[in-house]
Amino acid sequence: MSDGGAVRRMLLTNVGELVTNDPAPDRDGGPLGIVRDAAVLIEDGRIAWVGPSAHVPSHADELRHEREERRDGEEHRTLWDADVEVIDAGGRALIPGFVDSHTHLVFGGDRADEFAARMAGRRYEAGGIRSTVAATRAATDDELRARLAHFVAELHAQGTTTFEVKSGYGLSVADEERLVRLAREVTDEVTFLGAHVVPAEYAEDPDAYVDLVVGEMLGVCAPHAKWVDAFCERGAFTPEQSRRVLQAGAATGLGVRVHGNQLGEGDGVRLAVELGAASVDHCTYLSEADVAALAASDTVATLLPGVEFSTRQPYPDARRLIDAGVTVALASDCNPGSSFTSSMPFCIAVAVRDMGMTPAEAVWASTAGGAAALRRTDVGAIRPGVRADLVLLDAPSHVHLAYRPGVPLVARVWVGGESPDRFSR
Template sequence: MSKLLIKNAKELVTCKGRGPKAGERMNELEIIADGALKIEDGIITQVGKTDEIVSKIDEEEFEVIDASGQSVLPGFVDSHTHLVFGGYRADEFNWRVQGKTYTEIMERGGGIINSVDSTRRASQADLKAAAQKRLDSMLSFGVTTVEGKSGYGLNLETELKQLQVMEEINQEHAVDIISTFLGAHSIPDEYEDTSDFVEYLIEEVMPVIVDEVDVDFCDVFCEQGVFSVNEAREILLAGQKLGLKSKLHADEIAQLGGAELAAEIGAVSADHLLKASEQGIKRMAESGTVGVLLPITAFSLKEEYAQGRYMIDNELPVALATDFNPGSCYSESIPLLIALATLYMELTIEEAITALTINGAAAIDKSDQVGSLEVGKRGDLVILDAPSYTHLAYHIGVNSVDKVVKDGEVVVN
């Protein structure tokens, strides 16, 4: 039995709760001063004051980390990424800097289809090697659980290839990957009629995907010029029949009604939400759907940020995620994410931490396993090179992570 003891933490930020948290509860971090916790066989078995825990055990039986003067938090959960892809799109970033719009970039041959071509050509081994390096970087920022989407295949062969890569890496890498099928990410060049592509996904792709790989969610890019609300509903309900929980790219570019659809079908999360209506936000709050906000994408695209402050004030449980992808957001930086959320989306640092831990876990339906430091949950945590969690925002854009523990094992030291 592996045993790990963390003791003498200046503050143990537990983020206690089964999630998701909404409204004022997002400010409640449940902090224990001079805190300690025990992890045995990867599971947290005790949390409390150092003297209470240490007095009842033989420390020689444990690997011990003295966290004096440090802040200890749950491992971060990045609940929206596109981490498996081929090629890069640096030229598109330069076009954006020059003032070209998303539509203009697509007309130049950029956009999602560019990554689709590269990913279709890439070998499974090359995709795996690149994704592993990206996960190493994410882990260094304190991310211990990540959601990964397919969506750069738009055909059975490549969508399956992306998901197989995630399944393989999940068995080998410290970071846990929750897989999402995003076959409805764009409309491939070989289809002129969107309805034909929707039929292809539902009839020919999704049943095979569910049979061949371990996948948790179905997602759709519900947006003007991509998939309509009705088409998204059809795909997501078909996914639910196959046992796939629903996620949704919603109301990023235009107010299409994606937030309302997410609430209607009981989606676990709706993501982006830059243009979400007040009614859509209200309905999501009532349904318990988590709003996943992606401020680095808005920053990269020079768009207005989602109304994070308004959403929290209106009882919508909010999560934060990077949206790491090769086009609109080539960044896995948790420090940048926190800086943008606090400085430009008006979240408190406490709300941002909740959004990256217990609410991030809720956005992938794993808040019963990860996202907080509680007895019975997995031993995933971050130890900061700082005396307070507030340094995550205060030390702007700098990685404050000293150590990362995953399933009770030190994986970054």
């Protein structure tokens, strides 16, 4: 950041492999746009220049010349006149920060017993959400806030620099409002998910609960949210109920997201495409018509491998989607019931092992794909003008994220050019 008018600059050099997600004819890796022996110049929290390390001096001269032309009598520091923090990457790989476009981080309690029972053979069902609702309602704001801060630190330490947070564990007007309000304290990417499941008190009249969601609940939650979501699935909400919620949210100016096709084929994907949703998440069970609809749209298919790992459901077929031309994102779906992981490197490893993705595709889906799912152009890449969200790997290549599963390879993280000490080793 600027301090008293001074421009803060940082130069990362000796980057063995730079994943830019900005392809060019002279770059390797297809969509990854890999630059070898690279350098990155950061200026006031944004990427100012990217290229081979050998070209940094000549580029610095160009920057100095341009700045002198714009001085207009004012005193400005040029690149090498200022204090420039120079960081030697030691030949390691540098990638964009992970963009986790699907999390549920504000909740009370946990469901470890449910997980153990599932591993012993009990089938996963969406109704388990109600136990987390009870624990969340019983928690104080300060308890939820402290736990949320812990999860945010956990995300950052594993290389996630942009993340979405959903509500959905309050399911009353007051509790949903406080969940989106608390989420807004840590991210702009807040999703109102009042239509997560029908709470117990409305079990006999789910349509009355939908009336509440699209009325009073939406009214108090929309000011804190950017998105609206609905769980269009058996055991949750019907296509008609989901449509009501999503259209009501869109009418208030919220962007549309959808949980769909997790437990079986259904109408979630088609509803998402019809309503122009930014993403439809899960996509575990897809018909040929679903795949064709996604391929013909700009709706991102967000896959959540942690869910299938934790529930022993079949993994979604990423290869099928990618080959059809669908934009695919990976996200953690960090939640206490079906995917209690915040690790995007873990999701990458599982996607490569079990979902038919190459390491390059999985890294792209976890960075640029997540940005697309959030309709963001300022994150998920390393190119001039975007926010300087960077992850230095303790490895020579992005491939090691899948090649060395479970190994903590995130050596350093920058969020907007800032590197908190606790994220370093």
